Amino acid sequence: MTSTHKNGLSPASVETIAGLSAGLISTIIVHPLDIIKTRLQVDTSSHPLLNSSRAVLRDILRNEGPTRFAALYRGLTPNLLGNSAGWALYFLWYREAQDVIRNLRGYNLGTQLTSVDYLAASSASGILSAVLTNPIWVVKTRMLSTSATQTGAYPGMIFGLRAIYKTEGIRGFFHGLTPTLFGVSHGALYFVAYERLKEWRKVSKKDQTLTNLDTIVASSLSKTFAGTLTYPHQLVRARLQTYDPGATKRVKGPGLVPLIQQIWRNEGVIGFYKGLFPNLLRVVPSTCVTFLVYENTRWALPRMFGNADDDPSNRTTVARKGERAL
Template sequence: MTKSDFVLGGTAAMGAVVFTNPIDVVKTRMQLQGELAARGTYVKPYRHLPQAMLQIVLNDGLLALEKGLAPALCYQFVLNSVRLSVYSNALELGYLQNADGSISFYRGMFFGALGGCTGTYFASPFYMIKAQQHAQAVQSIAVGFQHKHTSMMDALLHIYRTNGISGFWRAALPSLNRTLVASSVQIGTFPKAKSLLKDKGWITHPVLLSFCAGLSSGTLVAVANSPFDVLTTRMYNQPVDEKGRGLMYKGLVDCFTKIWRTEGIHGMYKGFWPIYFRSAPHTTLTFVFFEKLLHLRDRYVFSQRRN
């Protein structure tokens, strides 16, 4: 395990988010539309993924699909440089293996959660800005509270001037819960799915094997993580007073209670399909890019040693 793995893990995730950020934009807006309103009582500018993307392009331009890309890239680099490195380190040191050499599901979940939560905490400011910029839209299709950030740097300065350093970590708790579930499920299931497909002889090509394992892992992530994702988006995007206190939700429990009472279980799964269609390819691309980068690094190191 080398320090370069931190960089490679973050770079792999950044490569993935370039392709999945437009889906994330739609996901955020679906989670915010009809906020604290009973089902059927509000206008839905975003009905499903293809329609939502077309709606955004027609009303706000093609580049609007990449809103929040800068903080999304920073968030993914910080989160995954920690998360994937912790996982790889644990794997190389033998912490994930059972006595027979197989990968332990529960140990994989533990180290996935450990790395994910640590990375998420440090990356929390970028996730908050990402969510707020994803929600920004022209008036005709705007949903949720509209923050007026003109860029990531403008957002960082505004948050610091308004609420100080602590403002960057408000709503970090729901983000940690979200990552705890997503990381433990994602990294816990990926090696198991990969081992199963390989051991059964169903898939042997390395890239296809990683793709299918990532697809299976991403599917489970979407099912388990959707409610936590909704809570995180709502908490991060809500307006706050001069002391950084939320004007809509007092905390995680209050947010959950209000959504459940007004929107029901449907509210907890708003944006589920964008979450699914983002999670599966993002998981797949991250692991594929990570393994390819590791392979290229190893080839470079080998060639340097020969020379």
């Protein structure tokens, strides 16, 4: 399943490198929007979404960091590590899960997976990657939700990991894991929609090849659909992962169910959607960049290392010759 072609890369290596590259590039581009989204998610007051986004941005630029650039890119290290590792693991296991499903169900070579198959493969890979990367997301949320000038704020990722272990133990690394696991449905819904849109587009074209524009449209529509439908889990997760940087010891906050009840009682339905606007501004272009880099990298690597016959993208061809570059 992961055999290597002579003088080439294995399909698993191609998937991992493509996912890693996609996660790194997309995270760097949209990181400032991630900070705005996180600040809105942990804010318990009620402001109009668009005005709050502007207010948060103004506050960050005026009052935080030694420079505006430093303020806008606070917490970049855990965000880069979490996204790149998460995407790399996700794409690796997503491919492996599809192969397992094909073998279990006795599909012939070239047989298209069903929506349920894609859902199962995406869910399995999502759960595994979510559990392994959750400690990074806890540190990331705490760094993005605080200013570097606040007393007790984490100055970096390693410091944050040590502080969590010292004050909260191993369990501290898994704050927000339950809503994260619920959030696997987001990835599952996204990939089902993404794969179906790609197949529909391929059928509607005579040569059945997908261009970069096709990838952008499919990923944008899929992300907007899945992101809006499952957004509340992100807000609940952020609330569970945040902390008081000025506290001398960790004060245990409400559990999952009491927190949901608290948000509903104090902020209403709109409380579950705080930060949705900057989140969509962040995730839609981020997803487009991610999948453009991913699809083009997984097309290019087998050709660069001499195993084009084992191209892992042969089930989802992406771009015509001459349209491969980003």
